Amino acid sequence: MSGIQEIVAKKVKVTMIESLIKNQPNTFRSIFQRKKSKNEENSPSGSPKSIPQLSPFANSVVARCSKILQMPTEEMQQLFESELPGMNKEPETYSRCLLEFFSYQTLYSMSRRPDYLSDKDFRRLAYDMMLAWECPGSESEPLPQETASCSNEEVEDKEEWSLFYSNSTNMAVQFDDKKTVGPEAFSRIAPACIALADIITVHNLFDSLTSSSGHRLHFLVFDKYIRSLDKVIKATKNALHPSPGNLHLSEGEIVLEVDGTVPTQPVLQHIGISAWPGRLTLTSHALYFESLGVGLYDKAVRYDLEADTKQRIKPELTGPLGARLFDKAVMYKSTSVMEPVYLEFPEFKGSSRRDYWLDICLEVLRAHKFIRKHNLNETQKSEVLARAIFGIFRIRAIREAFHVFSSHYRTLLTFNLAESLPGGDSILETLLGRLLLINIDGMQRDASGSPPEKQQRQSSPNFLLALRQLGFTLQKEIGYEDDAVLAGDVWVGETNPLEIIVRQSISDSGRAEAAQATVDQVKVEGIDTNLAVMKELLFPFLELARHIQILASWEETYKSTTFLLLFCFAIIRNWIRFILPCILVFLAVLMLCRRKFGKSKPLEPFRITSPPNRNAVEQLLTLQEVITQVEALIQDGNIFLLKIRALLFAVLPQATDMVALLLVLAALVFAFLPFKYIIMLVLVEAYTREMPYRKETSNKWIRRAREWWIRIPAAPVQLVKSEDSKKKKS
Structure with missing residues (x-):
């Protein structure tokens, strides 16, 4: 009888659900539809006029941009054609540049609000701009009108939503793989908002976000990244005023990261053979270590990263009583300390915690070295530090949201990337050229996102202004009004010189990684085996001798x-x-002949008789x-x-x-x-x-x-x- 009762109860539940769906279909449909923004609700009934050269989806993005900018689409189009007359040649180029024009101005306008990262409409619109960038023209393949990712816009920052795709971003892509963003669209739109991406590291940021989703960016991942970035920035703002008894920060010094506050994850400071747990704090100018006393922290010891004291920071082995056992420490050495200081970050497996701290400390140190090397003025110095601070914000957001740690060539930090990439000095030279164009007396900047000569002759400290807009003060007086346009590093229809240099460096690093992979493949173990390999390689010279x-x-x-x-x-x-010139010419001719006539033939492996095991x-x-x-x-x-x-x-x-x-x-x-x-x-x-x-x-x-x-x-x-x-x- 109990089994019959269960069957009857299930039928009753199904009947009730079906009748509820028939009576109130809009209730369930609204769950899976995007909620209208305040701008859409308050907008007049007349919809903006569509542009024939754009696709329906691009027109919807342009319409939302027009409402935010409070300017008709036809007027914006006329402004675009008058300011950028060279973009009217090809239909595809025209539609894409027009979309960039609308997108950049809208992002510049929205980023003037201090809480724009918390705005779900901003996150949705920024992602839709990337989608529209991939199909801007009227002849492009139309995208589906609704996307499953929209259903998550109503979800606030809850643990259930976080767990849904923090474990595997593949679930999100399998949920809806039609509306995803590629690397080119992301690199053209995201750097327009300074907080979201840097033109130097935008490709590495995309790789980090799509490391487990087939190199395509889903809205769920993009949305979670911005939410995490917003959390990091708000947490940093809350740490601006630490307890005065421990840290004495100078004016314009910003706390970037704190570790060692959790008893299960201490930070150990080793000096000589002594070790002591405590709290480690990284600011925009120095490292602070507060030893843990009896329930309280002692006075902080300051390790200055700004002064020119021949400072060195590198990974190091450490252990109890000075024993070199665990590869989990960072060594700090300078002329201001008597002997090297070792900061250990204990963890059960791996050394990702140490590597993370090593990266962010090196970023601040290298930023200050760049400032000292080129003798930058106060505004240019603050601009460099602001760029480094935003990079640390992003790497913290990625680490806390997705638990992804970048590798050597995939760092999200500007100055670390320039240090590790081949040709990284060219990146810094180009960046220096941009810094030298900063006009200290300038108050405004054109928001078109275009690169005319009038914008190249003068520049504004965009990163410094963006940091100030979010509530951080690196410099008390910077000579720019609060409503100055926060222009990014992307230009309509043009490629930033920084992006050109970075792409070339990344290409060179790819070849270097490929060459290093072949080196790793041919490495053999054992003295006898290596001697056998060397003997075979030197066989012609040994025969001649x-x-x-x-x-x-x-x-x-x-x-x-x-x-x-x-x-x-x-x-x-x-x-x-x-004799020697003839030998060199013979080798050169041999190599050229091999290059011309041996292209189709793969290089045969070098056969070596291995010695007995x-x-x-x-x-x-x-x-x-x-x-x-x-x-x-x-x-x-x-x-x-x-x-x-x-x-x-x-x-x-x-x-x-x-x-x-x-x-x-x-x-x-x-x-x-x-x-x-x-x-x-x-x-x-x-x-x-x-x-x-x-x-x-x-x-x-x-x-x-x-x-x-x-x-x-x-x-x-x-x-x-x-x-x-x-x-x-x-």
Whole structure:
């Protein structure tokens, strides 16, 4: 009976749901539809006039832009055609540039509000601009009118929504894979809003956001990124006024990151053999460490990142009592501290926490080095720091929202990227050129997003103004009004010089990574295996040396005599100087022939016969033998130098007299005999030692010289312990 009752109950529930859907269909439909924005609700009933050159979706974006800017679309179109007359050539170019014109001005206008990142309409419109950029023309394939991502706009910042796609962004793309954004659209629209992206790191930002979604950006991921960025900025604003008893921040100093406040994730400061837990704070100018006392933090120790004190920050090993065990620390060293300071970030697996702190500390340090190197003024200095601060905000947002940490060439920090990329100095030089154009007395800037000469002659501190708009003050008086336009680094229909340099550097880094991948593939383990590889690679040179040794042994008198006469004739005729150029030309011709006629043929792998496998103990014994041989060679070299020292200081007078006489004779030979004849004499003497007529005499003279060398004493050596070891013992 219980089973029948369950079936009847299920049928009743289905019937009630069906009747509810029939009676109130709009209620359920509204759940999956985007809620109208306030601008749409308050707008007049007459819809903006559509532009024939744009697609329906692009027209919808332009209509929303027109309402925000409070300017009719036809008037905006006329303004575009008058300011940018060169963009009217091709229909596709015209429609895309027109869309960029509307989008840039709208983003500039919306970003003047201090809370624009919290506005869901801003996030939706910015994403729709990217979608429309990929299909701007009227002949483009139309996008679906509704998108499943819109259903999440009503969702506020709740844990359920966060968990939905924080675990796997693939779920979002599988949910709706028709309306996603590619890298080109993202790189053209996102940098128009300074807080969202930097033109230098925008491609790396896109890679981080789409690392698990097939290199396509879904609205859910984009929306979560901006929400996380908004959280980071608000949290940073709340940390602007720390407790006065611990940190004493200077004017314009902004707290960027704090770690060590959670007992399970402390930060340990190592100085010498002592270690102490505490709280670490990074600001726009320095690092602060507050040791944890009895329930309270002690006075903060300040490590200045702004001053020119030969500072170094690098990853380092650390452990208890100075032992180098764990690769989880950052070393700070400068002339202002007596000995290096090690800041350890303990975690159970990996070192991502240390790597994150290393990156953000290096970004601030390199920004200040860039400022000092070019002697920038106060406004330019604040602009550089603002660019670095926005980069740290973005990397924090990505790390906290998606738990993604960038690799070496994929960093989201401007100055770290310029340091790691090939040609990164060109990026900084281009950036410097933009900074030098900042007009300190200028108050306004054209909001068209176009690059005419009037905008190139003067520039405004856009990043500094954007940071100030969000509530941060790096510089008290900057000479710009609060309503100055926050123009980004993108221009309508044009490519920013910074973007050109970055793309070239990224292309070069891609080739470098590909080359490094081949290097990693051919690396082999084991001393015997590496020696076998080297022996095979040097096989032609070893064979040449073997043949010359056979000729010098005079086993075949005819061949040895012919080789000696030909070589002496070449020396006398001064042909010896052409040997090296001929070899180089031969190699160049060989390479060019291979390049021209061997394109279709792949390079065959180098075949090497691997030595028999050895276990770990045998490899250690082989390594010990090699080390012993190297040590013996170094000892022989030291003995040779000490005997030369003894001869120079006349420890053995008879030997010193003989050496002095030989040196005088050698000087006379070099002074009066042509150099080619000296080379020929040395060659003939060395080549004919094994000749049957002189073999016995040569061996006798070599024996006498060896016996004479053995009788020469070595100069004395005294080992003195270093002062550092004495201090440690005391």
